Amino acid sequence: MSFHTTNRKLHKWISIAIALPVLLLIVTGGLLLVKKEFSFIQPPTIKGQFTTPTIAFEDILRAAQSVPQANITQWSDIARLDVRPGKGVIKIRGENQYEIQIDATTGLVLHHAMRRSDFIESLHDGTYFQSSANLWLMLPVAVLLLLISITGLILFVRPYLRKWSKQR
Numbered sequence: 001m002s003f004h005t006t007n008r009k010l011h012k013w014i015s016i017a018i019a020l021p022v023l024l025l026i027v028t029g030g031l032l033l034v035k036k037e038f039s040f041i042q043p044p045t046i047k048g049q050f051t052t053p054t055i056a057f058e059d060i061l062r063a064a065q066s067v068p069q070a071n072i073t074q075w076s077d078i079a080r081l082d083v084r085p086g087k088g089v090i091k092i093r094g095e096n097q098y099e100i101q102i103d104a105t106t107g108l109v110l111h112h113a114m115r116r117s118d119f120i121e122s123l124h125d126g127t128y129f130q131s132s133a134n135l136w137l138m139l140p141v142a143v144l145l146l147l148i149s150i151t152g153l154i155l156f157v158r159p160y161l162r163k164w165s166k167q168r
């Protein structure tokens with residue numbers, strides 16, 4: 001079998017094998033690029049009154065508990081605290097991906113909404129399916145995507161090289 005035939009077959013079968021993962025990467029990557037443009041994906045950050053956080057941790061938990069949709073009753077229900085001193089806000093992200101934004105000084109709830117960007121990111125890196133899927137699924141897909149790009153370039157350039165060599 002010639003190099004050209006082998007290259008074409010390799011290109012075709014790898015394309016078929018990685019079509020769904022690459023499609024998932026393209027769609028979720030596009031959504032992540034525009035996440036701050038759509039509040040449905042990621043809630044906008046609301047600015048607090050002052051830039052120096054002075055609120056106590058007990059007040060942070062109390063503010064989180066005051067939003068029933070978040071289902072936060074104790075610290076173990078909180079996945080992450082994101083302190084933004086420059087904006088005077090603390091973002092509280094629950095284990096259920098619900099986000100509460102509170103004023104870093106007064107503790108008043110400024111905004112709360114579902115944060116879907118983390119779900120989209122877990123789809124994008126494969127960890128939604130299994131915690132180490134980014135290594136056993138997405139890494140091979142990346143290597144195969146590199147291989148398919150190389151074989152595609154060879155398929156594209158080869159006719160031009162043949163034409164150029166015949167003209168010489």
